[in-house]
Amino acid sequence: METLHNHGERRLGIVASGSLTKGVEVRLDGGISVEDIAVGRYVTVEGEKRRFFGMITDVALDAIDPRLMTMPPDVSDPFIAEVITGTSTFGRLHVLPALTIGGDALSLLEGPQPVKTVPAHFSTVREASEQDVERVFGQVEEKQFYIGTPLDMETKVRLDPEKLVMRSSGVFGKTGTGKTFLARLILIGIIQEGAAVNLVFDMHNEYGWEGTSEEGRKVKALKQLFPSKVAVFTLDEENARRRKVSTDFVVEIGYDEVEPDDIAMLHETLGLTDAAVQATYRLARRFGERNWLESFLAIEGREELNELAQSLGEHEATLAALRRRLEMLRRLRFLVPHASENAIQRILESLDRGIHVVLEFGRYGDDIASYILVANLLTRRIHERYRERVERAKGEDVARPRPLVITIEEAHKFLNPDISGQTIFGTIAREMRKYNVTLLVIDQRPSGIDDEVMSQLGTKITCLLDDERDIDSVLAGVSGKSELKSVLAKLDSKQQALIFGHAVPMPVVVRTREYGSPQSYKEFGFREALERKKKAEEEAKDLWG
Amino acid sequence: MVDRIGEVIEASTGEFMAQCYELHQPPPFGSLVMTKEGEVEIYGVVSGATTTSIEPGRRPIARGSEEADEEGIYRSSPQLAKLLRTEFSALVVGHRENERLHHYLPPRPARIHSFVYLCDTDVVALFSQSLDFLSILVSAQGQADELVAASLRHAAAAHKAPRDFLVKAGKDLAVLLGGETNRLNTILRRIRG
Ligand SMILES: Nc1ncnc2c1ncn2[C@@H]1O[C@H](COP(=O)(O)OP(=O)(O)OP(=O)(O)O)[C@@H](O)[C@H]1O
Ligand SMILES: [Mg+2]
Numbered sequence: 001m002e003t004l005h006n007h008g009e010r011r012l013g014i015v016a017s018g019s020l021t022k023g024v025e026v027r028l029d030g031g032i033s034v035e036d037i038a039v040g041r042y043v044t045v046e047g048e049k050r051r052f053f054g055m056i057t058d059v060a061l062d063a064i065d066p067r068l069m070t071m072p073p074d075v076s077d078p079f080i081a082e083v084i085t086g087t088s089t090f091g092r093l094h095v096l097p098a099l100t101i102g103g104d105a106l107s108l109l110e111g112p113q114p115v116k117t118v119p120a121h122f123s124t125v126r127e128a129s130e131q132d133v134e135r136v137f138g139q140v141e142e143k144q145f146y147i148g149t150p151l152d153m154e155t156k157v158r159l160d161p162e163k164l165v166m167r168s169s170g171v172f173g174k175t176g177t178g179k180t181f182l183a184r185l186i187l188i189g190i191i192q193e194g195a196a197v198n199l200v201f202d203m204h205n206e207y208g209w210e211g212t213s214e215e216g217r218k219v220k221a222l223k224q225l226f227p228s229k230v231a232v233f234t235l236d237e238e239n240a241r242r243r244k245v246s247t248d249f250v251v252e253i254g255y256d257e258v259e260p261d262d263i264a265m266l267h268e269t270l271g272l273t274d275a276a277v278q279a280t281y282r283l284a285r286r287f288g289e290r291n292w293l294e295s296f297l298a299i300e301g302r303e304e305l306n307e308l309a310q311s312l313g314e315h316e317a318t319l320a321a322l323r324r325r326l327e328m329l330r331r332l333r334f335l336v337p338h339a340s341e342n343a344i345q346r347i348l349e350s351l352d353r354g355i356h357v358v359l360e361f362g363r364y365g366d367d368i369a370s371y372i373l374v375a376n377l378l379t380r381r382i383h384e385r386y387r388e389r390v391e392r393a394k395g396e397d398v399a400r401p402r403p404l405v406i407t408i409e410e411a412h413k414f415l416n417p418d419i420s421g422q423t424i425f426g427t428i429a430r431e432m433r434k435y436n437v438t439l440l441v442i443d444q445r446p447s448g449i450d451d452e453v454m455s456q457l458g459t460k461i462t463c464l465l466d467d468e469r470d471i472d473s474v475l476a477g478v479s480g481k482s483e484l485k486s487v488l489a490k491l492d493s494k495q496q497a498l499i500f501g502h503a504v505p506m507p508v509v510v511r512t513r514e515y516g517s518p519q520s521y522k523e524f525g526f527r528e529a530l531e532r533k534k535k536a537e538e539e540a541k542d543l544w545g
Numbered sequence: 546m547v548d549r550i551g552e553v554i555e556a557s558t559g560e561f562m563a564q565c566y567e568l569h570q571p572p573p574f575g576s577l578v579m580t581k582e583g584e585v586e587i588y589g590v591v592s593g594a595t596t597t598s599i600e601p602g603r604r605p606i607a608r609g610s611e612e613a614d615e616e617g618i619y620r621s622s623p624q625l626a627k628l629l630r631t632e633f634s635a636l637v638v639g640h641r642e643n644e645r646l647h648h649y650l651p652p653r654p655a656r657i658h659s660f661v662y663l664c665d666t667d668v669v670a671l672f673s674q675s676l677d678f679l680s681i682l683v684s685a686q687g688q689a690d691e692l693v694a695a696s697l698r699h700a701a702a703a704h705k706a707p708r709d710f711l712v713k714a715g716k717d718l719a720v721l722l723g724g725e726t727n728r729l730n731t732i733l734r735r736i737r738g
Binding site: 030064065067074077079080082083084086087088 | 715
């Protein structure tokens with residue numbers, strides 16, 4: 001028997017049947033144990049005219065004679081077992097061919113091409129070699145970003161940040177599967193290659209200064225790795241100080257900046273009735289856009305409230321309920337009557353200079369209402385400015401603003417079918433990159449996100465999901481859906497992901513590259529202080545002799 | 546070295562019968578023998594052997610009641626060996642023509658009185674490099690399964706890695722026998738060693 005450890009060329013079997021839409025059935029050779037095979041791995045098929053490149057999407061056992069199963073041979077005898085496997089009983093693979101590589105002169109010239117047919121009967125199926133994978137995913141140059149390695153292989157799989165940021169994308173997976181680690185890697189890729197500037201709404205304070213691994217180990221986050229390219233903004237200075245994070249700016253939001261639209265986004269979280277939401281617009285008309293919230297919150301007495309209700313033509317109960325619900329805003333320290341410095345302006349200035357902004361929520365990350373309020377409010381204004389500038393760039397001879405990627409966690413809170421039609425995030429997802437703004441959404445419950453938004457995501461990166469609805473929603477509209485489904489359901493519960501869409505040439509299962517070790521930081525160009533000093537000294541020596 | 550052991554006394558395309566030069570010394574069941582038809586070497590697998598009286602219809606009578614051992618019978622009646630003969634049959638499984646081995650039937654049967662040789666391990670190993678002859682054996686009349694098993698045990702002994710050889714042969718059989726799981730089981734149990 002051949003050894004398990006492959007150099008990539010091991011013969012697995014032959015094509016027995018298949019179709020273009022459903023993929024091909026491969027009969028495993030006798031010497032190959034189904035247990036050595038994993039879904040998600042790559043194979044090549046030597047067709048008569050071309051070589052096909054595809055992914056294993058299922059593994060099955062089969063027997064020539066169904067009676068064999070009722071009268072099993074004496075497989076406790078190792079000899080008999082060895083004879084039977086691969087002959088009377090055999091393994092079957094399901095392979096989804098995705099691309100043709102090499103084979104004829106044309107395809108060598110053109111590079112991998114989408115498949116338009118299936119390999120002939122009895123074509124030989126082999127494990128893909130490292131070179132094959134490289135041919136498909138492209139060679140990763142020294143300074144280029146890669147996201148991980150294919151299962152059981154060393155070749156690096158490139159995720160092209162330029163292509164990624166052209167459209168909105170999503171990172172999915174159930175809790176604890178590595179979404180945050182993946183997203184941080186992706187952000188690093190974008191920073192490293194300068195594909196866009198990032199604005200990260202950092203709910204749990206994991207992207208700015210440092211995050212934690214499951215073992216409680218601290219891992220460096222963006223600011224530590226790219227000190228000159230990243231600014232950490234915070235909503236909660238106290239919390240940042242306690243965590244010994246030096247922040248670049250403390251964000252305050254004035255009551256005068258909160259518009260009724262911002263409150264409307266909270267209707268679900270705060271349990272506001274439609275009538276209560278409508279009332280906010282009336283309040284704004286009464287007190288003015290800039291004063292309504294402060295004025296309304298300033299009302300203390302019942303009588304005063306009743307008077308107001310009467311003059312607005314509202315039910316007293318509606319206003320009273322609204323007042324009660326909005327009371328929570330007072331507990332948010334970052335909300336002040338009037339902010340001394342305009343946070344939106346500061347964020348935009350940073351972004352314009354190519355500085356990536358991570359907004360830490362501090363303790364407010366646990367309060368979903370704060371997260372929704374702030375993310376919506378800031379994004380709405382920033383998007384507006386981007387839109388103005390892009391429009392202006394069309395008319396005048398000024399540069400378009402840098403592409404911007406906005407990262408949000410718990411994306412279904414912003415993009416569920418009820419509100420995605422109204423929120424700024426729904427708009428951004430739908431308009432693609434019209435105004436140079438796209439999203440990186442992170443979610444553990446993709447089925448909670450509007451189907452239409454899901455279908456607009458250019459690249460999807462998904463860790464293990466086990467809820468059928470979540471799987472369906474992530475794979476909706478993908479060719480080979482049912483095949484990919486079995487691949488997705490079989491991912492390891494950590495640090496493995498299925499990636500498909502715009503930024504990769506074909507669906508790929510990767511072992512996400514390791515993040516958190518000194519070596520991993522080094523690969524991002526990070527140098528420990530000591531090393532930095534040494535390098536500076538060396539450079540000085542070079543300079544002065 | 547090949548050992549001359551007898552002469553063809555009856556032949557057809559698929560089978561031949563030979564008489565042994567030595568009484569009671571037929572080649573083992575399942576072993577590989579070779580005879581010639583002109584330049585063509587014809588290979589057969591020994592499928593059975595008998596020892597009978599040379600006169601048809603007459604059977605020897607028991608003679609040993611007074612003897613101390615069985616050999617004593619032949620010592621007391623030396624003519625006995627002349628009245629008996631040992632014959633064996635072989636299923637033709639291939640031939641060699643112009644230096645090339647073929648694992649299918651030859652163009653013509655062996656000639657009567659052609660010499661028959663017992664193949665040595667080198668020849669057995671060479672011949673059994675291809676297992677195509679198994680299809681002839683599995684469809685043999687009579688005790689085909691016993692024959693297949695015996696010939697494989699024999700051939701295995703000539704190979705450097707007998708187990709690997711048997712696994713490969715087993716796999717070929719599994720394919721040849723398709724749905725006949727019972728027969729496959731029977732044979733595998735007889736060759737697992
Ligand atoms: N690429 C990686 N390198 C090293 N460790 C990883 C990697 N991916 C995941 N892990 C490990 O898995 C743990 C969970 O990952 P992560 O925090 O990213 O999960 P998550 O999907 O964001 O979870 P949650 O839904 O709870 O936010 C990490 O704490 C880390 O220990
Ligand atoms: Mg997370």
